[in-house]
Amino acid sequence: MFFNLFFELKAAKVPVSLKEYLTLLEAMTLNVAEYNVESFYYLSRSCLVKDERNLDKFDRVFGSVFKGLEPPDNPDTAEIPEEWLRKLTELHLSEEEKAKIEALGGWEKIMEELKKRLEEQEKRHQGGSKWIGTGGTSPFGANGYNPEGVRIGQEKSRHRRAVKVWDKREYRNFDDSVVLGTRNIKIALRRLRQFARLGAPDELDLDGTIRSTAKNGGWIDIQMRPERRNTVKVLLLLDVGGSMDDHIRTMEELFSATRTEFKHLESYYFHNCMYEKVWKDNRRRHSEHISTSQLLNTYGPDWKLIFVGDATMSPYEIVYPGGSVEHWNEEAGQVWMERMLDHFKHACWLNPVPERHWEYTPSLQMLQQVMGHRMFGLTLDGLDKGMRSLGR
Amino acid sequence: MKFNGTDSYVATDDLMIAVNAAITLQRPLLVKGEPGTGKTVLAHEVAKALERPLIEWHIKSTTKAAQGLYEYDAVSRLRDSQLGDEKVKDISNYIVRGKLWDAFTADQSPVLLIDEVDKADIEFPNDLLLELDRMQFFVYETQQTITAVNRPIVMITSNNEKELPDAFLRRCFFHYIRFPERDTMQEIIDVHYPEIQKTLVREALNIFYEVREVPGLKKKPSTSELLDWLKLLMSDDISPEILRNKDPKKLIPPLHGALLKNEQDVHLFERLAFLARREQDN
Numbered sequence: 001m002f003f004n005l006f007f008e009l010k011a012a013k014v015p016v017s018l019k020e021y022l023t024l025l026e027a028m029t030l031n032v033a034e035y036n037v038e039s040f041y042y043l044s045r046s047c048l049v050k051d052e053r054n055l056d057k058f059d060r061v062f063g064s065v066f067k068g069l070e071p072p073d074n075p076d077t078a079e080i081p082e083e084w085l086r087k088l089t090e091l092h093l094s095e096e097e098k099a100k101i102e103a104l105g106g107w108e109k110i111m112e113e114l115k116k117r118l119e120e121q122e123k124r125h126q127g128g129s130k131w132i133g134t135g136g137t138s139p140f141g142a143n144g145y146n147p148e149g150v151r152i153g154q155e156k157s158r159h160r161r162a163v164k165v166w167d168k169r170e171y172r173n174f175d176d177s178v179v180l181g182t183r184n185i186k187i188a189l190r191r192l193r194q195f196a197r198l199g200a201p202d203e204l205d206l207d208g209t210i211r212s213t214a215k216n217g218g219w220i221d222i223q224m225r226p227e228r229r230n231t232v233k234v235l236l237l238l239d240v241g242g243s244m245d246d247h248i249r250t251m252e253e254l255f256s257a258t259r260t261e262f263k264h265l266e267s268y269y270f271h272n273c274m275y276e277k278v279w280k281d282n283r284r285r286h287s288e289h290i291s292t293s294q295l296l297n298t299y300g301p302d303w304k305l306i307f308v309g310d311a312t313m314s315p316y317e318i319v320y321p322g323g324s325v326e327h328w329n330e331e332a333g334q335v336w337m338e339r340m341l342d343h344f345k346h347a348c349w350l351n352p353v354p355e356r357h358w359e360y361t362p363s364l365q366m367l368q369q370v371m372g373h374r375m376f377g378l379t380l381d382g383l384d385k386g387m388r389s390l391g392r
Numbered sequence: 393m394k395f396n397g398t399d400s401y402v403a404t405d406d407l408m409i410a411v412n413a414a415i416t417l418q419r420p421l422l423v424k425g426e427p428g429t430g431k432t433v434l435a436h437e438v439a440k441a442l443e444r445p446l447i448e449w450h451i452k453s454t455t456k457a458a459q460g461l462y463e464y465d466a467v468s469r470l471r472d473s474q475l476g477d478e479k480v481k482d483i484s485n486y487i488v489r490g491k492l493w494d495a496f497t498a499d500q501s502p503v504l505l506i507d508e509v510d511k512a513d514i515e516f517p518n519d520l521l522l523e524l525d526r527m528q529f530f531v532y533e534t535q536q537t538i539t540a541v542n543r544p545i546v547m548i549t550s551n552n553e554k555e556l557p558d559a560f561l562r563r564c565f566f567h568y569i570r571f572p573e574r575d576t577m578q579e580i581i582d583v584h585y586p587e588i589q590k591t592l593v594r595e596a597l598n599i600f601y602e603v604r605e606v607p608g609l610k611k612k613p614s615t616s617e618l619l620d621w622l623k624l625l626m627s628d629d630i631s632p633e634i635l636r637n638k639d640p641k642k643l644i645p646p647l648h649g650a651l652l653k654n655e656q657d658v659h660l661f662e663r664l665a666f667l668a669r670r671e672q673d674n
Contacts, residue, residue, distance in 0.1 A: 019562050023417065032413045042406040046413055050561035052424060052568040187552065210466060220470060
């Protein structure tokens with residue numbers, strides 16, 4: 001029985017090892033958990049999951065292993081028995097609410113509608129007011145506000161005495177693929193740290209002192225050295241305006257995280273693609289800008305270059321001179337991109353557009369080519385890969 | 393020997409099971425969670441409840457794993473040798489014991505708190521693997537092996553600034569302190585301020601959870617901030633009616649300094665108040 005849980009966890013990519021499984025068995029033989037499912041759930045969670053990002057996966061696996069449910073990932077294939085739903089509503093709805101159901105055409109009608117929508121629905125859904133999912137106002141789904149709502153997969157769990165705690169999936173937020181928060185971004189950015197000793201010597205160098213004291217015939221000769229500091233230098237170029245408006249929040253988070261993480265950080269804005277100028281302040285972008293060649297002269301090749309943008313534009317904007325939507329550019333965007341990449345050996349592009357949509361945008365594909373496949377998604381995972389590629 | 397929470401600390405069921413599993417199996421317990429949810433306090437309370445001494449090791453970015461075991465004070469030995477001190481002949485005079493040594497040799501098995509393990513260098517947890525697993529280490533200078541007489545209860549807290557190595561995680565129990573729900577929060581408040589007015593708590597909790605829901609807050613207020621705020625509300629004799637006052641002109645809660653810790657968040661609130669006022673005027 002536990003084997004099943006172990007292998008299912010492995011299949012769900014929760015990193016579990018034999019050692020942890022043995023620990024769980026040991027804890028079970030020592031009677032750490034009382035003989036009830038909830039204690040066993042807590043105990044196995046504490047033994048097998050070591051990262052809060054995996055807690056949600058664990059809850060899902062635990063739910064499916066010990067209830068024989070279909071994994072909730074594909075609700076379109078799940079068949080929900082009618083009696084079960086009926087029982088649920090009887091449990092949850094007051095007489096008054098049941099009357100409202102009648103007003104809507106009665107139970108039969110709602111079930112019919114539910115079936116229809118289950119067939120129509122293709123993907124897992126959250127929010128919204130029609131589809132079945134969680135947190136919406138549709139009559140079907142979990143955590144809804146609609147009084148005639150049918151709660152799916154949320155039996156009783158609104159109360160603290162809930163039998164099925166894992167059904168609550170309270171750790172949803174920490175899953176890997178969620179949009180970034182500044183804290184997470186900072187952690188990913190730390191991969192870029194490069195320590196070096198620069199500046200005033202203000203730390204005792206013990207090894208050096210001993211070595212030179214020995215050389216000095218036994219008389220103490222104190223050696224000092226500078227403190228270790230993060231010396232990585234980052235040049236951040238941010239796409240702004242137009243199609244980037246959809247990603248403003250993510251961008252702000254990334255920007256504020258980088259601001260505090262790096263001591264040497266310079267940031268400039270561009271629009272859609274690199275051309276002959278960039279600017280520091282968006283409000284004065286037309287009056288105050290610096291030329292890209294000046295940028296190349298100012299920052300040496302030891303600076304690490306990070307582009308952030310959705311790379312979504314007309315292909316002409318990259319390939320042809322004069323292709324820019326905003327001004328007449330003498331040289332094509334691609335030329336400027338290549339010039340930048342020749343100068344800055346360590347460069348990458350972070351893209352807030354979800355990776356699965358990339359192949360549908362030709363301009364994005366082209367820039368991916370130009371970048372030499374160093375374009376990564378602006379997710380925790382992508383950021384991590386990007387920072388690794390910069391560190392190389 | 394079981395931990396069931398104390399009269400000053402509300403432990404949820406899952407936390408108790410994790411703590412008891414770690415105590416019974418004598419493995420370290422790794423505790424994570426939002427700042428201010430009582431990670432460090434947990435170790436204090438476990439020590440109190442089990443009547444064990446508490447040894448605290450606070451980790452900083454410069455802390456080395458070896459410092460927890462022992463340090464060889466070469467500089468003072470060198471100085472003593474130049475002054476011709478007799479002490480210099482015995483090297484053990486210059487071995488300074490670390491927190492782990494203290495914990496291993498204590499008469500009664502203590503609670504060892506390794507606080508904010510993620511502050512240290514990435515290699516730090518790896519350097520402690522064997523020591524925490526076998527509860528023994530070797531002192532090269534004096535050629536002696538220090539073994540734990542009574543295995544200490546090890547609690548490790550992390551703020552998630554760095555990812556911890558897998559090998560280290562495999563040896564620990566893990567618990568993530570989730571942000572308390574209303575009911576749990578109510579219990580926590582009851583434990584800390586038994587005399588507080590019920591209506592005040594209700595109104596304050598309403599505001600508190602509303603503040604946490606505001607999108608775009610840089611630092612969400614947490615349990616410890618709520619407790620500070622309640623203390624202020626009590627000492628300033630703020631009545632529940634003032635809190636209940638839903639006047640949009642006073643959207644910023646009274647004594648907000650305890651809840652909102654940076655000026656951007658306060659600005660955000662002022663902006664929201666301004667928008668609410670404009671909506672009302674229209």
